[in-house]
Amino acid sequence: MFAFKLLLSLSLVLAASATPAPVPKNPSFALGNGEAAQDLNASFEKLSQSSKCKAGQNACIDGKFVQCVDGKFTAGVSCGEDLQCVALPLVNSKGTSITCDRVADAKQRIANTGAKGGLTGKKVKRGTPTAPPACKNKGKRSFLELAFGKRIAQSDLGDVAESWQKLCLESGGDIQTNSPCVTLAGINGINSLLANADPCDQQKNADAMVKFAKSKGVKNKDALIANAKAYREHPRNALNIGGITPSTPFCQEEAEEPEIRGLVNKQLDGVDPGIFGGPKFDLVAFGASGTCPFGKKSNVKTCTCE
Structure with missing residues (x-):
């Protein structure tokens, strides 16, 4: 039963992938969505298969779609050729989604919101700290x-x-x-x-x-x-x-x-x-x-x- 749910979830994210990056219609929340997606993608980079998680949590680990079951992430499911799991900004409402997409398309969709720094915003947000x-x-x-x-x-x-x-x-x-x-x-x-x-x-x-x-x-x-x-x-x-x-x-x-x-x-x-x-x-x-x-x-x- 769980395997079916995981495949269903993956099929939904695949259905939303590999599509042209739309330009947000409402700039009042577009930038916030873009930066929220960047924060999620940055947080995914810190996750590993053994990371703690909450039931029902979806995430991306090493470019694969994962779900949290009983406090542990499931084995990652590959998105398919030329695709990887990413967080993207919603276009018509506040929020983000986790889906499979081409990296170039994902970056463009985030850039369309006005957010700078690609998938994670690191080029803008991440500086070199100064040691004491x-x-x-x-x-x-x-x-x-x-x-x-x-x-x-x-x-x-x-x-x-x-x-x-x-x-x-x-x-x-x-x-x-x-x-x-x-x-x-x-x-x-x-x-x-x-x-x-x-x-x-x-x-x-x-x-x-x-x-x-x-x-x-x-x-x-x-x-x-x-x-x-x-x-x-x-x-x-x-x-x-x-x-x-x-x-x-x-x-x-x-x-x-x-x-x-x-x-x-x-x-x-x-x-x-x-x-x-x-x-x-x-x-x-x-x-x-x-x-x-x-x-x-x-x-x-x-x-x-x-």
């Missing part, structure tokens, strides 16, 4: 007194995944249900360390690792938990964005497993200690939400988390 002076003076290697990794482009992610998978296969536990040895290693394990991952994905995966370690039949519990803790502290990838390589945001939720609580991802050597963000996150200066680990407050005068 203390962060600039503190230097990149001592930031937050966290150890730094050696590379911006990490080459050891495969080794990280393999170390967990090897221990898991030797555990004696249930390695068939949900395929934990592969899922928590080479799939979720690596994906959670990428620059575009949700800030809490890594912590959630570490929690799942510990839960497996405590499950029935596991013989190497201590080794698995030690591996999960090391994984939780592993740096995430950092990418250059407009000439800045920002620090990766911290998770703002408490870990479920006590062994993981208080552990945070380290920052790679070379990232900007005063600027945080990523491919799916706006760049923000130290002091904003996500620039300190859960439970800590930022002190911009000293560029530390207390």
